Amino acid sequence: MIDASLTVETAETIPVLYRWPANAAFGRTVPKTKFYEHGNVRTALREKFVGDIQRITWAYKLADDTIRLRGTTAVPELQIFTLETKGEDVSRDVLTAIDRSVHFPIIFEVASNDRLRMVAAQKTLDAKVPKIGPYFTTDWQPPDAPRRPLPTALDLPSLYETILASLLPVTMRVGETVTQATERLGRARKLEREIAALNKKLRTEPQLNRKIELRKQIKERTAVLTELINLTPNNKE
Known part of the structure; x- marks a missing residue:
């Protein structure tokens, strides 16, 4: 054996939540129906949206004009979405549907029953429909868990890379992307x-x-x- x-599979990520900059606060509630308007969303997926999600909030926008980090065509901005669930969690299909309908990389914070986790997938924007990689997540944490400052970065792509790296269930090798x-x-x-x-x-x-x-x-x-x-x-x- x-x-x-x-x-x-048994590797654990270090529980981490970031303290998103106040200057980047956006705080806009996004109707679930907005994500139905982008392409054909099958009935089963709509039902998952209705069953899984209580509220979707576009919480923060990390961009040159909010945190003074330069974006690129690969990572023009970083969006932070908060998903408040009705039940225990949100399905990966719902995460993917939201990701595909927004042409920016997204970091999700899922809030469920007085617990919180951060989850994201690497997103590639060089096609009409963004390419979404596998999702990685932290463990569930209390909503008042300590938050750490954003990692030091020279630009938005390097910030995105560092945030994604903190979610991986393996430690990255030196020089590895x-x-x-x-x-x-x-x-x-x-x-x-x-x-x-x-x-x-x-x-x-x-x-x-x-x-x-x-x-x-x-x-x-x-x-x-x-x-x-x-x-x-x-x-x-």
């Missing part, structure tokens, strides 16, 4: 699934020669997984 300490770390995490999780499937086969395989082959495959994949999770990559990589 693979050592659980090697898995990335969020995109590279996300890809590494994806490969690691794929290997975890493969190893779990091989272990399942091993438990029921009656033939000795086949058991030996399965153990060999598990060992090989575990070595690659260990390399992916290590902070310092092997020079052969």
Whole structure:
């Protein structure tokens, strides 16, 4: 069996909430129907909006004219949206629908039953429809949990990169970008699934020669997984 300490699924992010600058406060409630107007939203998704969300607030706008950090075509502004839920949480489909309808990167704060979490996905704007990566989140925290100042940054892209990095369930390697770390995490999780499937086969395989082959495959994949999770990559990589 693979050592659980090697898995990335059990990795925890450092609980962090940021103290968004007062100058960037926007505080505008956005009707849920606004997100229906951008493309065809199927009935099931509309029902999730209705069932999951109590209120959507465009809380902060981080831009050159609010926090004096230069934007680029890749990251012209950063928007902070607060989602107040009706139930325990908000579905990923709803997050994605909001993300796709706003042509700026978004950092979400989800507020549910006196608890709060920050969640975001890396968004690429070089197409008509933004490309949304996998979502990463902090653990749930009390709404009055201490907030830290925004990371020091030279411009909006570097601020966005640092905020996303704080959400990743793996520690980034020196010189690694969020995109590279996300890809590494994806490969690691794929290997975890493969190893779990091989272990399942091993438990029921009656033939000795086949058991030996399965153990060999598990060992090989575990070595690659260990390399992916290590902070310092092997020079052969």
